[in-house]
Amino acid sequence: MPFGASVSLSSGVLLLLLAIGNGLSAPSINPSLQRAEVLAAMAAVGLMLVAVLWTRAQPLAPDAVDLGGTQGLRMELGLNDATRTELAWGSHLLLTATSAATILVAWDERVVLRRGLVPPLPEGDSSSSSPPSETFSPGAICERSRTQGQLVSLVKTALYPGSSEFDPVLPGLPAVMVHPLGERGWVVLGGWSERCFSRSDERWFSGWCERLRMTLETNDVLPVQADAPAPPGC
Structure with a gap:
């Protein structure tokens, strides 16, 4: 996976985990927290989707094999x-x-x-x-x-x-x-x-x-x- 795609994927996963942790640790659920959780989840999914599309657009070239002859x-x-x-x-x-x-x-x-x-x-x-x-x-x-x-x-x-x-x-x-x-x-x-x-x-x-x-x-x-x-x- 290209370096940029790896950074985008890691950021998306980290953001999603932080959003889940924030929701679980909150003493109470209010409308503001719900809106923040939805926005964080959408941003995380967006970053992961960017990583997938980046990989499809610029896939890593496979290594050449050392052939005989x-x-x-x-x-x-x-x-x-x-x-x-x-x-x-x-x-x-x-x-x-x-x-x-x-x-x-x-x-x-x-x-x-x-x-x-x-x-x-x-x-x-x-x-x-x-x-x-x-x-x-x-x-x-x-x-x-x-x-x-x-x-x-x-x-x-x-x-x-x-x-x-x-x-x-x-x-x-x-x-x-x-x-x-x-x-x-x-x-x-x-x-x-x-x-x-x-x-x-x-x-x-x-x-x-x-x-x-x-x-x-x-x-x-x-x-x-x-x-x-x-x-x-x-």
Whole structure:
């Protein structure tokens, strides 16, 4: 609770206790005392209400969690320029304009993007010139978001037993948002602290996920077809 709200609440409680004590210790109850008691009670309740509204207007920001991993960017090779550009600018804005610590984009069971805090590469792959291909195994929460076709936000992952499905994204994430990419993928956004994402963050995240889905579907990589036979005489 902010300091000003604490002072207001303490003053209200103290005033209420003094009014009660004054009423109990009075030898007789007269109209003047009754009016004073009513005014004191109204003032005490007003001060406590100010403290409550103050706390709602300026809530204390939760402490950031010391997450593992290192800052990095991993993007699947072979993506076209339009897809790479969409992934790059969208993930950059989410990581800089919100309280997000990490982002993962999965498409057709492949991880096409990791950015922000990323877990270390498996042993033996750190010296590779290109990042290894990764897969993402969705759990019950991801499947629920796809079934509902909308964002699922876990404001405090400690309250959700199934939140361990996001440990492969980054262990110990205190808050997570997951949004489906149609029937073919998900975007997972992990926060630095509990309740760190606002309503505007959720709307912006959902809007970008819809845009990304259309980009991925439009620029989908088609199977390479066999060369057509050359016409006679060539």
